[in-house]
Amino acid sequence: MDAHEVAHAHTDYLALQQARAETKATLQKMAEDAAAKIAEANRRYQEQMRASQEELERMKRAHAVHVIT
Numbered sequence: 001m002d003a004h005e006v007a008h009a010h011t012d013y014l015a016l017q018q019a020r021a022e023t024k025a026t027l028q029k030m031a032e033d034a035a036a037k038i039a040e041a042n043r044r045y046q047e048q049m050r051a052s053q054e055e056l057e058r059m060k061r062a063h064a065v066h067v068i069t
Contacts, residue, residue: 001009
């Protein structure tokens, strides 16, 4: 390889390293965004389940009072 080819290979190598770093950062951001969305969906689901359980308990108590009286 002559000096021009070495310089070109080095430039290509640096560009490849930059592309790899950018891809890694993009994938990391995508993973973090997905994790945040999953956590939010889980939080909402848990809240819905808690509210449903509370409503069920209220209905059971109302039914028990109605049956007893």
